[in-house]
Amino acid sequence: MAEHQSRQLQFSGSGGEYFRIWIVNVCLSIVTLGVYSAWAKVKRNQYFYRHTTLAGAGFDYHGDPKAILKGRIVAFLLFAFYTLVGEFDRVAGLAILLVIVSVMPWLLMRSLRFRMHNTSYRGLRFAFHGSTGAAYFNFLLLPVLSALTLGALWPLAQQRMARYTRENSTYGNEFFKFFAGSGAYYRIYLMTIFIGVLVFAGLMASVMLLGSKELIPVEAEQLVAMSVLVAAIGTYLALFLLAYPYVAARLQNLVWNSTQLGPHGFQAQLQAREMLGIMLGNVLLTLLTLGLYKPFADIRLARYRIERVALLPRGSIDEFVAGLQTNTSAAGEEMAEMFDFDIAL
Amino acid sequence: MWLTAVYYDGRQARPHPVTLCVEGEKLLLQGRDIVRREALASLKIPPPLGSTPRLILFADGARCEVADRQGFAEMLQDAGSSAVAGMENSWWYALAALLLTLSLLVVAYLFGLPYAARAAADQVPVYLLERMDTQFFASLDQTLLKPSTLSAKRRQTIQDGWQRLALPPGEDRSANIEFRASPALGANAFALPGGSVLLLDDLVSLASNDQEILAVLAHEMGHVHEKHALRQMLQASVIGLAMAWYIGDVSSLLAVAPTVLLETRYSRDFERRADAFAAELLRANGIPVSRLADILEKLEAAHQTAVAKQPVESVEAMDYLSSHPNTEERIKRLRGL
Ligand SMILES: [Zn+2]
Numbered sequence: 001m002a003e004h005q006s007r008q009l010q011f012s013g014s015g016g017e018y019f020r021i022w023i024v025n026v027c028l029s030i031v032t033l034g035v036y037s038a039w040a041k042v043k044r045n046q047y048f049y050r051h052t053t054l055a056g057a058g059f060d061y062h063g064d065p066k067a068i069l070k071g072r073i074v075a076f077l078l079f080a081f082y083t084l085v086g087e088f089d090r091v092a093g094l095a096i097l098l099v100i101v102s103v104m105p106w107l108l109m110r111s112l113r114f115r116m117h118n119t120s121y122r123g124l125r126f127a128f129h130g131s132t133g134a135a136y137f138n139f140l141l142l143p144v145l146s147a148l149t150l151g152a153l154w155p156l157a158q159q160r161m162a163r164y165t166r167e168n169s170t171y172g173n174e175f176f177k178f179f180a181g182s183g184a185y186y187r188i189y190l191m192t193i194f195i196g197v198l199v200f201a202g203l204m205a206s207v208m209l210l211g212s213k214e215l216i217p218v219e220a221e222q223l224v225a226m227s228v229l230v231a232a233i234g235t236y237l238a239l240f241l242l243a244y245p246y247v248a249a250r251l252q253n254l255v256w257n258s259t260q261l262g263p264h265g266f267q268a269q270l271q272a273r274e275m276l277g278i279m280l281g282n283v284l285l286t287l288l289t290l291g292l293y294k295p296f297a298d299i300r301l302a303r304y305r306i307e308r309v310a311l312l313p314r315g316s317i318d319e320f321v322a323g324l325q326t327n328t329s330a331a332g333e334e335m336a337e338m339f340d341f342d343i344a345l
Numbered sequence: 346m347w348l349t350a351v352y353y354d355g356r357q358a359r360p361h362p363v364t365l366c367v368e369g370e371k372l373l374l375q376g377r378d379i380v381r382r383e384a385l386a387s388l389k390i391p392p393p394l395g396s397t398p399r400l401i402l403f404a405d406g407a408r409c410e411v412a413d414r415q416g417f418a419e420m421l422q423d424a425g426s427s428a429v430a431g432m433e434n435s436w437w438y439a440l441a442a443l444l445l446t447l448s449l450l451v452v453a454y455l456f457g458l459p460y461a462a463r464a465a466a467d468q469v470p471v472y473l474l475e476r477m478d479t480q481f482f483a484s485l486d487q488t489l490l491k492p493s494t495l496s497a498k499r500r501q502t503i504q505d506g507w508q509r510l511a512l513p514p515g516e517d518r519s520a521n522i523e524f525r526a527s528p529a530l531g532a533n534a535f536a537l538p539g540g541s542v543l544l545l546d547d548l549v550s551l552a553s554n555d556q557e558i559l560a561v562l563a564h565e566m567g568h569v570h571e572k573h574a575l576r577q578m579l580q581a582s583v584i585g586l587a588m589a590w591y592i593g594d595v596s597s598l599l600a601v602a603p604t605v606l607l608e609t610r611y612s613r614d615f616e617r618r619a620d621a622f623a624a625e626l627l628r629a630n631g632i633p634v635s636r637l638a639d640i641l642e643k644l645e646a647a648h649q650t651a652v653a654k655q656p657v658e659s660v661e662a663m664d665y666l667s668s669h670p671n672t673e674e675r676i677k678r679l680r681g682l
Contacts, residue, residue: 320358322356
């Protein structure tokens, strides 16, 4: 098969246009006491999907607002119940949380099904075929194990989750393939830790140096404690600010560069530095504008994340054919979002 | 009129360049190797969405994407268009929606939320409230709060004085007093959601006589009586929830709950009602209402010296005055009673 030219994903959404759609839908959602928010969500997804194009054709979203509304109501009740009970009685709150956590893998699996099934490109649907058992293994057992090992297994868990989501996904009747090993995940996190150690050592050394030359007013016996404190706070801030964009950019690159769809490959080239600039700018501007910048921020981040991904076609991409259709419910997706679960897709 | 479009048959990813035209009640689609003639009523035409392409969805899963939105609207006479889609396209509607949203949020914050919190507070069972206070002390004892250094006898005297007060009709139990010391909080007293009153040592030593302490306790009991702390807490957690939802981080919320209790600034209205409650209680027990004004003045003076002495610390520590605003106005009103 001949190697074809790489095809960049394009994003044509604009902040001003999305702002109008966003504010009108926020307003309608408030006026209808939240009921319209399900329709707003569908429109939001459609806006982003339809503005994302590959080789001249756009993606589309087909979620049914009524299914999403049902999911939202269930999720809202559970969440409100959990927060209110947790406020009064921590033990009961914990029990509810435990129940929620134990159904979460199933919900995540349903959520993936709903999202994939309702995504289309060139008139063909995506789909997700992952089993419930594997969902419990990947989304519950592995994270619990990595918590028990103080995070030592987290990169492995993340690799397994990515593999589960990718290898069970199809476009038309073609399966995605995923071939990143856990070693690559460990490298990303080790690098993060290494940077943290460097920052810590650097800060501590400079405080010690400044202190010993009496450039900062500290007594000799307190100097070590002071330098450790400054280094710890500095490292915490640095990791907090830098680690998230760094890990996010690296993971997206890793996942896409290790994914194949049939014979076709992908390529992602996100830069941690650029990602950091966009994320910091977004947070600052959103805070400064009391939230009004949010739609512009969403567009900006989406454009960056989308346009840095390309398809590397080997052969024609016209040849995909439709697969079998499955039925899905939206409850999973809403619950997963409500509890802030994020799976790198 | 003809319109160019891209057609996907829903079975294969291959794009077909086609032309569309409307013939009566039917849509005619023609491409190099396809011809479709479908009744317009059988097609799904989603409303326009920003500058995204217009779509025609066929019942069998096939679809058409039309980049020319203008031509599409003309040919299909705005089929699928909705009022909302029109609003989303106009800056004027966006501005109106923005103003309406902001005013609705303000109305909900000023009226809806207090009303809902009051209704919800009445529904919370007493045993849950008492458990909340236990948890409050469990999380703040040893950190912000230290054991009281008052002698057991002194505490007993205050307790006895408080128990002897005749309660207003309808109030069957007097608030439970908890003695603590707290260098960070200074001279202060708090009404907790479960009905306990937290009395700090510095306030006891600041008072010239026990009637002033009783006056403060009566004021705090006014807060307890109307469940101000609980209502405030419910309001704060709803706002916190809304913010977390908007910003998208729930975890940050869970950590701050206990300390928020101390940081709540009561509204003017809550203070007025607690003062009125205290005035009534004091008068019924033959204690001059001016005792409350006296201790308030002392607290204000103590607060100002604290600010002058340790500007940094007093910013961190939420003291009696910042959780009880408008002191001067209150003193004046109490003196007038
Ligand atoms: Zn008060």
